[in-house]
Amino acid sequence: AQSVTQPDIHITVSEGASLELRCNYSYGATPYLFWYVQSPGQGLQLLLKYFSGDTLVQGIKGFEAEFKRSQSSFNLRKPSVHWSDAAEYFCAVGEGSQGNLIFGKGTKLSVKP
C-alpha cells in the first residue's frame, strides 16, 4: 500500500539557520509529490509540488524540494529559516491522476530566536 513517512516529529532550528525536512514515500508508479504547510488552527497551504521533469522544484516562501527516485525521498529545504516559518509541514503523495492525497504524519517546526 502507498504510504508516506516523515521520520521527524518535531524539529527546532535557530532563525537564519538552514532547514531540511525529510519525507520518504512508498508508491509503485511515478509519484505526484506535494509539500503543504499548516499554521495552528488553519487549513493546509500548498508549498510546492512535483509531477515530472526537473527533480529540484521551487516553491513559495523560499522553499525547495528535491525528488530522489533511488531513495524514494522528497525532502524539503530552505536556506535560511524565518520565525514565521514555525508551523507543521506535511508531505503527501497523490494516488492516480485525480486521486486522493496520502499524507505523512507531519513534522512540527519550531524556530528559536
Place this chain on the structure above:
Amino acid sequence: DAGVTQSPTHLIKTRGQQVTLRCSPKSGHDTVSWYQQALGQGPQFIFQYYEEEERQRGNFPDRFSGHQFPNYSSELNVNALLLGDSALYLCASSRTGFPYGTQYFGPGTRLTVL
C-alpha cells in the same frame, strides 16, 4: 479570487447526533475532496466528488456520506456521531484534468463530539 471556503468554523455535537458540513470550492474548480484530520495526525481521505457523484472513497464507514451540488459546492454528512469523530474536517478543491488535480484546502471545520 475567493479560495476554498468552509462552514461552520466550529461545531459541538453530542454522541448519536448528525452533522452537516459545507464547502464551496475555489473558482474554476469542479472536484471536491474531504479529509479528516485527528489531533496530531495527517489528514486522511474520506471521499471525492466530481459531477455530483462520489468518485473515490477512503476507508470510512457508511455513516460518512456526501453530496455535490450543480454549482460544485459540497456537503459532508456524518450520522450517529462517535467520540472518535472529533477532528478537523478539511475540504479541498481541484480542477479535473488540469494537468493533475492539485488540491487546494479550505480552513477546515473543527468538530467536537461530547
